[in-house]
Amino acid sequence: MNLNVFLLTKDAGLNKWNILSINTISRDQLLNKNIYLILIISLVFAISFWIGFNVNLLPAEASINAPIYDELFKILFITGLIIFIGMTIAVIYSLFKFRKRNDQIGDGIALEGNLSLEIVWTIIPSIIVLLIGLYSYNIYDRMGGMKELNHNHEMMSSNSEKIWAGISQTSDNEKAMNNLSIEVSAMQFAFLFNYPKGNFISGELHVPVDQKVSMKMESKDVIHAFWVPEFRIKQDIIPGQPTILNFTPTKVGKYPIICAELCGPYHGGMRASIIVQEESDYNEWFNKNKKPEVNL
C-alpha cells in the first residue's frame, strides 16, 4: 500500500518550486523511518541518563541539604541534556538533509503554520516546566524552606523580633535538639561571626560536624548573601531585616563562604571560610576563644 506524500518539485520553465502530491513512500518505508526515529530518541535518552548519573559537576556534598538539592540538580541536568543533545542532532541532520543542492536556484517555498506541531511544542515544555516547578517546591520544602520562621529560636536576642526569611531546617537527628547558635554580621566586605555563648567574634566560622547550626544574619550596610556551595545553601543578608539559615554539616573540612550578592567594588573579595571540625576539635577551638564570664 502506498501513502500520499507531498513532495517539492521544480517547475522547469519558471524556475519555481511547486508542491505536488504523489505516491512515493510505501508503508514499510514509513515504518522504517519511525523505527529510526524511536531508536534515535531512545539513544538520546540513554546517553542523557548515563551522563546525568555518571558525570558529577558539583562540589563535595557536605551538609544534609546537599543530597536533597542534588536530586533536583540531577533531574534538571538530565532534562537539559535530553533537550541539548536532541536539538543538536536535529540541527546537524537538517543542515545536511535540507542543504541547498547544486540545481536549486532561488528561494524555497514559504511554509506557514502547522497547528499540530505548535500544539505539541507548547504542551511538552509546559508539562516539563510544571513538573520541575512542583518538584522544586517539594525539594525546597524538604530543605526547610517552607518551615515557619518566627518560633522556637532561643538564640534570637529579642524574641519579638521578626525574622523575614530563611531556611529553617529541622532534622530528625537527636543532636539537632541542641542547636549551635551563631549571629552573622555582613558588611562591605567581610563576614563576622558572633558566638553568643562564648561571647567572642570570629572571622572564620567554626562548626562541629553533624550538629545543627542555627544562624541569625544581619547586614550592616547593603544586601549580601551567605553562600556555601558545598552545603548547597544560600541566603540573602538584608539590612534591617534579619534572616535565618539553619544547616547541619556532615563532612569535616574547610569550605569557602562566598558573598553571592553584588555588594560593591570589592564584592569579589568578600569571602570567608567555614571550618567543620570533629566535636572535640571544635570544643578545643571554642574554649580557646571564649571570653571568661565577668561577674559584676
Ligand SMILES: [Cu+2]
Ligand atoms: Cu557582600
